[in-house]
Amino acid sequence: MLKIEELEVYYGYVIALKGINLQVKEKTITALLGANGAGKSTTLNTISGLIRAKKGRINYKEKDITNEDSSKIVKAGIIQCPEGRMLFPSLTVKENLLVGAYNRNNRTEILQDIEDVLTLFPILSERKKQMAGTLSGGEQQMLAIARALMAAPQLLMLDEPSLGLAPKIAEQIFDRLIMLNKERNLTILLVEQNANAALAISDYAYILETGKIGLTGKGKELLQNPLVRQKYLGT
Template sequence: MLKIRDLDVFYGGIHALKRINFEINEGQIVTLIGSNGAGKTTILKVISGIVKQKNGQVFFQEEDISKLPSEKIVELGVIHVPEGRKIFTALNVEENLLMGAYLRKDKKEIQEDLENVYELFPRLKERRTQMGGTLSGGEQQMLAIGRAMMSKPKLLMLDEPSMGLAPIIVQEIYETIKKLNEERNLTVLLVEQNANLALQAAHYAYVIETGEIVLEGSGKELLGDDRVRKAYLGEE
């Protein structure tokens, strides 16, 4: 579904991504793990068209999207939930969700999808008229994912969905991600510092260090890898 080939990204004189190659098959949850500054978020921004690469290509469903503007990439069904959620704090819950459908013309289906999001996150339905800025961190993360679902994603990219959230809310968010993958065959690319959670959820995983992929394998394989356990799971 998604292929990245020989990706190089520079920020000024800093070589942020170095010849990155990876792919995601349809229906998979794939995770990128690595420490802060390793280049995980930059990869998502390149796929979304927010950051431009110096070399390399990004293919989505066999189409080269490397030079497309962000809005065209969204139209293709590549949807990015950024770190920090970035909801519209001055809009209410329902207005935020409808913003996710701004490129769609199918009004009847938009209403159906809105109800599907409320079924997925009942807490959002209870707060449909509440301003986004007054929601808790967990509710804002639910809203960000719900807004993304309103765009009818084929590939959902989530950047640090667990950041700053209570463990019980993190568990709920991850259960929802797995549910979307299993019940709707939604393909997910997950960037996460909580390596343990991410590897448990992922079918396949890549480890990034200072802009390079240094390890890859199934989530289960990497959970059992001594290097991963020592560097990212806090085990000796």
């Protein structure tokens, strides 16, 4: 579905991605792991069109989307749920969801989808009229995912959804992701530092090491890989 070839990205003169190759197959959960500064968020932001690629290609459904405008990427069906949630703090929960649906026009469908994501994250329906900035960390993460879902994406990219959350809440979020993937056939590209949890739920995984893909393989195989265990799982 998504195919990245030899992608190179620079911040000024500093190289951030040194020609990475990556594939996300339809209906899978693909994990992108790595330490701080390895280039995970850069990869997502380049796909989303926030950062420009210097070299390489990003293909989505056989179409070249490299360096397209971010609004076109969203229209094509790729949405990013960014690191640190990046909600609109002084908009209500409902308004945040409406912004998520910015590129859609069918009002009845949008309202239906709001009801739908609120059943997916019931805690949010109690907070519907509250400002997003007043929510707890876990609720904010749920809202960020719900807002991304409002774009009716085919590919959902999540940047560190478990960051700063209590283990129990993180588990809830991962459960929801599995459900979205299995029951609704949503393709997911998951960036995580929590390698354990991410590998356990992903079909494929890539490990980024300072701008290059180090290891790649099936999620459960990597979980057993001694090198990965030593470096990323701390055992």
